[in-house]
């Protein structure tokens with residue numbers, strides 16, 4: 124049986140190019156004991172994938188010529204693993220490809236009777252809904268009447284983070300690039316107001332929208348945007364570093380915040396997190412996210428690129444911001 128997979132062809136030099144990745148064909152491995160044969164249905168396009176293309180990466184370094192790491196959902200075609208059967212939906216580190224044989228212990232069975240399996244990559248997913256939940260509720264501890272700012276607000280984590288803050292009774296300002304994303308955030312995601320960082324100074328726009336300052340900043344971007352928000356924090360503010368997508372293509376030259384002294388002047392705190400540190404809270408997160416989705420108070424639009432050949436384009440789109448909501452590839 125044939126498989127088509129996307130491999131790393133060259134280590135990117137700064138900005139990622141589609142030509143840094145290549146699609147190759149191979150035979151799927153024979154099924155051994157404890158293994159499961161999968162047809163991959165959806166791949167989650169995540170920023171951490173780009174970070175694995177560099178040497179000494181936090182999430183492990185990709186080898187040239189190997190299938191690129193990616194989380195995904197898949198359907199079981201054949202199983203020699205006791206806990207999984209043909210037709211089951213699963214989640215796991217399936218990599219950027221169409222089919223794969225993996226040890227069953229690496230996979231998590233998904234209940235797709237009420238919501239499509241791909242929701243476990245998006246609104247219910249570890250790197251999306253659960254990340255937004257952990258950052259907003261466990262780290263920032265956002266509460267009623269907080270003034271909350273979210274960067275990359277129209278993306279996957281950002282769209283969920285904005286809605287989770289609104290569900291707590293906060294006022295939410297979303298930062299995103301372009302007016303189309305601004306109206307998406309106000310009309311579909313429920314942000315109270317938005318800032319287009321591509322049009323004018325973020326610090327000045329924030330001063331107008333939040334003259335008394337910001338209580339919580341959920342940062343997905345880093346760099347200048349982090350500095351602009353730090354200049355506008357209120358006493359006791361909580362700054363949460365979820366990610367820094369503006370810095371991932373410049374490893375070794377990361378720009379740290381110039382305005383960090385505002386933390387001392389405003390008795391504020393800044394903390395980072397990775398969702399894996401909150402494993403003990405996964406059941407609570409899954410239960411609440413699922414409940415909000417079912418009752419219609421949390422929604423995450425999806426942008427799905429069709430075909431494994433589109434994986435390189437999709438990964439570059441994540442950095443150019445050519446999508447709204449959760450970006451995925453359906454191989």
Ligand SMILES: NC(=O)c1ccc[n+]([C@@H]2O[C@H](COP(=O)([O-])OP(=O)(O)OC[C@H]3O[C@@H](n4cnc5c(N)ncnc54)[C@H](OP(=O)(O)O)[C@@H]3O)[C@@H](O)[C@H]2O)c1
Pocket residue numbers: 168169170171249250251254275276277278279280281298299300301304343344364365366367368369370396397398399441442443444445446448449450
């Ligand atoms: N801490 C954790 O455990 C964890 C887990 C998952 C993800 N994350 C982080 O969460 C963040 C968002 O990830 P995601 O998967 O939800 O991606 P996403 O927000 O769906 O896509 C990334 C967005 O970032 C914006 N962006 C890209 N480059 C930028 C730049 N130079 N300046 C300003 N904005 C830029 C683009 O939107 P615009 O059009 O608005 O520019 C783009 O749509 C990433 O930093 C990621 O590393 C953290």
